[in-house]
Structures are given as structure tokens and as C-alpha cells.
Amino acid sequence: MPFEPIFAQTVNLGEEYHVFVTPLSQEPVWLYITAKTADGFTVRGVTLDGLPATCSFEWRVMARRLGYENVRLATVQDPTLVRPPTSPAREGQP
DSSP states (O other): OBOOHHHHTTBOTTSOOEEEEEEEOSSOEEEEEEEEOSSBEEEEEEETTSOBOOOEEEEEEEOOBTTOTTOOOOOOOOGGGOOOOOOOOOTTOO
């Protein structure tokens, strides 16, 4: 599956990236990635009977943004997400 040129200009495909595929089929199909390059990736699939799959699929690539490969989000402590400490259970209560 070749990458669109505009996408390839926005991410660093020279580094590791992740590919997620979802089969579009009426029967169970096992899809897997056999190759990943800077130009695209290759998907193969088989049915549960071991026959080659001929279904369509949706895909998503997760890659690091070009020029921001080492930038991480800052850690933020949101006080609304902090749970109050729990008190020990009183005798006779769950």
C-alpha cells in the first residue's frame, strides 16, 4: 500500500511506524503486515480455511511527525482527575 506523497512529507518514515488494518469482510480473515518501507507497506491475508483473503481493508498509520521526532508532551497534573484518598472500611461495612 503506497503512501500518498502529502502524507510522506509530514512524517518521518525513516523511523519505526505502526500500521493498523481492519478487514472489510463477511467472513473472518486474518490480515498481517509482511513489509514496511519509507514508501509504504504490504498486507497479506488468509481466511480461517488457510486460503488467500481477497477482502478489502481499512488502514491507519501511526508515525512520528517530521521535525518533532524527539518532542514529547509535557506532563500535566489535572487536579480534577485526582481521586480523593479512600478511607479504610469501617467495621461491619463493606
